[in-house]
Amino acid sequence: MTQGDEHIIEAAGRARVVVRNGQVVSVGPARITSCPLAARFSEPVRTFSEEEIQRNIEGRIATFGMCTPERVVVSDDDFVLFGASELLSSALRCGIIGAAVIACDGAGTVIATSPRLIQGIGGKMSGLVSTTPIPAVIDRIGEHGGIVVSPHDAALSAESGMRMALEKGFHAPAVTTASADEATLLRGLCPAAFIVAVHTTGTTAEEAEMFAASCDLIFPCASRAMYEIAGKKALLQGGKAVPVFAMTAAGKEVVLAKIASAEAPVVITGRALPYSEGKEPSPLQ
Known part of the structure; x- marks a missing residue:
């Protein structure tokens, strides 16, 4: 790693995360409180607390080497x-x-x-x-x-x-x-x-x-x-x-x-756009 190793990411809910030398050193507040996609992450983010977001980023570092020389x-x-x-x-x-x-x-x-x-x-x-x-x-x-x-x-x-x-x-x-x-x-x-x-x-x-x-x-x-x-x-x-x-x-x-x-089954239908079932990220801003 170089001495100046630093990576800044806006992660779940645009929380600003700083990673240095493979370690999460800071996590800022998220701008949203729920997201159906984030809830399905391998390290889920459901409450958007700073601790939960940190665990998610640490999981990415561990599983595919994000922000490290082991990056897949x-x-x-x-x-x-x-x-x-x-x-x-x-x-x-x-x-x-x-x-x-x-x-x-x-x-x-x-x-x-x-x-x-x-x-x-x-x-x-x-x-x-x-x-x-x-x-x-x-x-x-x-x-x-x-x-x-x-x-x-x-x-x-x-x-x-x-x-x-x-x-x-x-x-x-x-x-x-x-x-x-x-x-x-x-x-x-x-x-x-x-x-x-x-x-x-x-x-x-x-x-x-x-x-x-x-x-x-x-x-x-x-x-x-x-x-x-x-x-x-x-x-x-x-x-x-x-x-x-x-x-x-x-x-x-x-x-x-x-x-x-795609191998997964897909439903196609005509609707006025945008179409939502009220499950989008919240709050919209």
């Missing part, structure tokens, strides 16, 4: 049907996208070129705020065909990742972002890109409008504005309790491709 970066396991990494892995497997620009602890921005790498990096990852380079993780990503955009400092920049992906010949890369300004910039930079909004709890109405105008897929998390603005403009919704909104024909294609390849 490939996986064949789907954790949810309509998760961001699951959808992007499926899209790459189906040839809808050619690569995905995503964030990884210990490496920063990564251009992932295989479904297993997308799922391994993103399947159990929360919102990454900042990270520092871990050489073993960077090397492992390279061994599996990934490209670390800024290995010297593990910087997080979807724009830099997009630009490098275009330079490498990926003409319509997928990219995840938690910033409405960044989503707008990315759409202008590459109109053919596949843009995914993630980690959106607390999004304002203005930001929700920007996301809706720029993104192919939107994960509304616990954002009331995303449900009310993006949800009403969506072409398709995947899931009920923690949904994904397909905002474009390309987004709809990716969700339907995932359904087509």
Whole structure:
């Protein structure tokens, strides 16, 4: 480990967690009090207490080496049907996208070129705020065909990742972002890109409008504005309790491709969107 090893994550309920040298050193308060997805974690988060969130992060460190040199970066396991990494892995497997620009602890921005790498990096990852380079993780990503955009400092920049992906010949890369300004910039930079909004709890109405105008897929998390603005403009919704909104024909294609390849039974019905059974994260904000 390097002396400056530090990783800041916004985990369950956007609680800010700091991990140094493989140890959780601080956990901030969560912004929500319940989430059906978090309740199903292998280390469940039900009350959103700081102690419970710390146990969850420590469980991730123990099971797949998050924020350590032992970080597992490939996986064949789907954790949810309509998760961001699951959808992007499926899209790459189906040839809808050619690569995905995503964030990884210990490496920063990564251009992932295989479904297993997308799922391994993103399947159990929360919102990454900042990270520092871990050489073993960077090397492992390279061994599996990934490209670390800024290995010297593990910087997080979807724009830099997009630009490098275009330079490498990926003409319509997928990219995840938690910033409405960044989503707008990315759409202008590459109109053919596949843009995914993630980690959106607390999004304002203005930001929700920007996301809706720029993104192919939107994960509304616990954002009331995303449900009310993006949800009403969506072409398709995947899931009920923690949904994904397909905002474009390309987004709809990716969700339907995932359904087509899924082994689990799926119910498809016509509804006004957004559709909810009152089980979404709470409180929406």
